[in-house]
Amino acid sequence: MTRSAVLVVNAGSSSIKFALYGLDDAGEPKLRERGQAEGLGGGQASFRTGDRQLPMSGDGHRAAVHALLDWLPTALEDAPLLAAGHRVVHGGTRHHAPVRLTDAIVQELQDLEGLAPLHQPHNLLPVRLLAELRPDLPQVACFDTAFHRTQPWYAQRFAIPRAYADAGILRYGFHGLSYQYIARWLREHHPELHRARVIVAHLGNGASLCAMRNGRSEATSMGFTALDGLPMGQRCGTIDPGVVLYLIRQRGMSPEAVEDLLYRGSGLLGMSGISHDVRTLLASREAAAREALDVYCYRAAREIGSLVSALDGLDGLVFTAGVGEHAAPVRAAICGRLAWLGIRLDAERNAGHAGCISADGTLPVLVVPTDEEGEIARETLGVVNAVSGN
Secondary structure (H helix, E strand, O other): OOOOEEEEEEEOOOEEEEEEEEEOOOOOEEEEEEEEEEOOOOOOOEEEEOOEEEOOOOOOHHHHHHHHHHHHHHHHOOOOEEEEEEEEOOOOOOOOOOEEOOHHHHHHHHOOHHHOOOOHHHHHHHHHHHHHHOOOOOEEEEEOOHHHHHOOHHHHOOOOOHHHHHOOOOOOOOOHHHHHHHHHHHHHHOHHHHOOEEEEEEEOOOEEEEEEEOOEEEEEOOOOOOOOOOOOOOOOOOOOHHHHHHHHHOOOOOHHHHHHHHHHOOHHHHHHOOOOOHHHHHHOOOHHHHHHHHHHHHHHHHHHHHHHHHHOOOOEEEEEHHHHHHOHHHHHHHHHOOHHHOOOEOHHHHHOOOOEOEOOOOOOEEEOOOOHHHHHHHHHHHHHHHHHOO
16 A cells, blocks of 8 residues: 555646655655646646656646646556545535545536636546546545535525525635645644634635634635635635626626636736736836735735634634745735734744744744645545545
């Protein structure tokens, strides 16, 4: 068993992260190699493992998956591939836990593509291509929505007629694999915080917040789709539904054009007119870049205040994901608006991206690198071992 390997595929809207895990003597996943295909669909795609750049036959997701499958035999070094685990953004109302994929389940997940149009099709593409090449290989779907199914019913409901909720129009929440990892990390390293009231800020190109108590999700900023909540790199976040109606009725925009605007042309990119990348905006001297970041940080702080209410207080704050882990000025701006909660950063610790960036004697603020791929590997092994009876 220890020679076996597990492949993890985490496909996003413009990138595919992947990792190969071996198993240690206890049967736990141990990272062997990881890589990323990025810039997909933008004309400047690259495929890297470690410091090596490998060839791709195109610049889209399909070409990246084929490059991944070409890389895999060499990476395995004759170790048997035990299973493949996939991040799948939306599990709908049925899937509260990881599941071994069948043709019927893949079709069911394909029917949910309208709820996550930037992600779900890309999540399922590697599943299909791998099934064609390795039809006997167990494949497991690990859902971004599953972690949030512990939320109380009233946190999941919209104020619309009950029949729509019964039909599945609910607040699902996303980034669940990241939050699940952070909850696991807190249990191992800060058990007192794990048991307490914690807000986790997953800030990347996609961004959301999660209010946790005892390591369980009680509320989150994203809702029915991954468009809701905080402003993001290219997504608008929460917006008055009347704006959508206005754009269609008064501006004559088609639903497809509105979807493209809100998913791909808004957020930091739309507000700044410069870039969706926080690093680029922080380095820019343009007023529009500063204004976009001001809105981003203001909205994050305001939403944290909302989640404090959902938790009846706050005992700790955690930043994670690309922006949360690396953008010290963004963390400082958000926390500067949260002094009323007892939050105060140590400037030197924050600038140095320390694990704990709060000042001594104040409410703890942590920076924790997330590991969605490691979480997928664990969940995949759990499903495969349960089926095999190990």
